[in-house]
Amino acid sequence: MTDETSIVTMDDLDAQAARLCEVESYLHLDEKRERIVELEQRSARPDFWDDGERARAVMEELSCARDDVSGVERARTRLADAVAALQLASELEHGDEADELAAEATAAASELTREIDQMELSSWFTGEFDHGSAIITIKPGQGGLEAQDWTFMLFKMYMKYCERRGWKVTVNDCPPADVIGIDRATFTVEGKDAFGMLRAEAGVHRLVRISPTDDKKRRQTTFAGVEVIPVLPDDIDVEIDPTDIRVDVYHASGPGGQGVNTTDSAVRVTHLPTGIVVTCQNERSQIQNKAACMQILKSRLFELELEKREEALDEIRGPKHTIGFGNQIRSYVLYPYQMVKDLRSGVETGNVASVLEDGDLDPFIIGYHRWATGNTVPDTSQV
Incomplete structure (x- = not known):
């Protein structure tokens, strides 16, 4: 788990990337993307709201599926930002700009840890x-x-x-x-x-x-x-x-x-x-x-x-x-x-x-x- 008081390393980010891959597997994202398309098509039908109870259940499932997909995509973006910032800091080696980039990578990695924790937790709810x-x-x-x-x-x-x-x-x-x-x-x-x-x-x-x-x-x-x-x-x-x-x-x-x-x-x-x-x-x-x-x-x-x-x-x-x-x-x-x-x-x-x-x-x-x-x-x- 990344500690905000120490600078994140590339090994830390590699470990987070591995955790994120596992989460994607747990959540069956490819299946959920297909399910989102199916539910969106169903919700667009003219008679969709004729059965209010069934419609609300569909919209709730659609919302949950979207949340799972967007959560992983957001984590992927944060991981890429952290990696890029850390690589730039490494190239600069020393100086205020390098320190700022390293701190930026560390903060992104810390937030990424919390996001992955939450997604892992949800995947355990069976x-x-x-x-x-x-x-x-x-x-x-x-x-x-x-x-x-x-x-x-x-x-x-x-x-x-x-x-x-x-x-x-x-x-x-x-x-x-x-x-x-x-x-x-x-x-x-x-x-x-x-x-x-x-x-x-x-x-x-x-x-x-x-x-x-x-x-x-x-x-x-x-x-x-x-x-x-x-x-x-x-x-x-x-x-x-x-x-x-x-x-x-x-x-x-x-x-x-x-x-x-x-x-x-x-x-x-x-x-x-x-x-x-x-x-x-x-x-x-x-x-x-x-x-x-x-x-x-x-x-x-x-x-x-x-x-x-x-x-x-x-x-x-x-x-x-x-x-x-x-x-x-x-x-x-x-x-x-x-x-x-x-x-x-x-x-x-x-x-x-x-x-x-x-x-x-x-x-x-x-x-x-x-x-x-x-x-x-x-x-x-x-x-």
């Missing part, structure tokens, strides 16, 4: 739902009031991360706690590879810091659990017997304006056979909130059916553990030192603010997927 949207739920675990505050901190971190990725977020439920933080948060993330990326976050997250609610300023350890499930595609239908659900409406307690908070717009759906409860209160009408609840409920019931069918570890959400000591996937330490460390991949950083405040999660998410697929490369233990 699950049925990996390229689609995700539903995230964050719940407080051990730690009392502190855990509710920690839940809110994680919620804000993921909002920042989704913003960085350019994903659309719909907050379904985020009621404030009585004293500090929030009781829970459920939100839907729409974007390319959203579920594939975010399933790296499923599990228990541990925070160590000086308690903001303790007058004696003692160190406190708190936990929160993150659940990640896919938004089911339209071609997967989960039937729910209307007699199996109970729908309750109540005043919304979260943000949403005066109209939301003064009417019974919030909805709670209970699936009686399983005991699954879903609440949504951030839309402005009961109809919208109920629709959001039913979408989440269907995804959870589908996941439950997979568990029963396989009688093994849940392949979507991961192993289920108590949200407390010994079960964390990642630790965020603010005191007596500062460090965020993923206990699965070993990726860590001392820049805690970049993670919690800026949502800089890509090193951890990419590191997890490298670890999970066995595609480890040097220098992934530090970010």
Whole structure:
């Protein structure tokens, strides 16, 4: 992996070129180029939009294929620019112009590394739902009031991360706690590879810091659990017997304006056979909130059916553990030192603010997927 603090070498660029060739092979670019032509011809037909649902699926596939092809072409251009700049710097040997060209090549190589990392990551997503949207739920675990505050901190971190990725977020439920933080948060993330990326976050997250609610300023350890499930595609239908659900409406307690908070717009759906409860209160009408609840409920019931069918570890959400000591996937330490460390991949950083405040999660998410697929490369233990 190219380090921006040292000058890139031609050997580094040769290694990147080899990685790029592998990515092209993974992505089957020739087939995708042919597919793009086919889909473009289909979308140009006069009757294309007669079936709106099918048309949207075609346009989504076309967009993804174009993104893959343009991403590789952009990386090829960046690689060529880096090689040209480095060759010119070598010919000049010394001087300010040579240093500038070498720095330009190094910066291009660093950006190229990030682009190839992302393309490699996408090629590893082979699950049925990996390229689609995700539903995230964050719940407080051990730690009392502190855990509710920690839940809110994680919620804000993921909002920042989704913003960085350019994903659309719909907050379904985020009621404030009585004293500090929030009781829970459920939100839907729409974007390319959203579920594939975010399933790296499923599990228990541990925070160590000086308690903001303790007058004696003692160190406190708190936990929160993150659940990640896919938004089911339209071609997967989960039937729910209307007699199996109970729908309750109540005043919304979260943000949403005066109209939301003064009417019974919030909805709670209970699936009686399983005991699954879903609440949504951030839309402005009961109809919208109920629709959001039913979408989440269907995804959870589908996941439950997979568990029963396989009688093994849940392949979507991961192993289920108590949200407390010994079960964390990642630790965020603010005191007596500062460090965020993923206990699965070993990726860590001392820049805690970049993670919690800026949502800089890509090193951890990419590191997890490298670890999970066995595609480890040097220098992934530090970010």
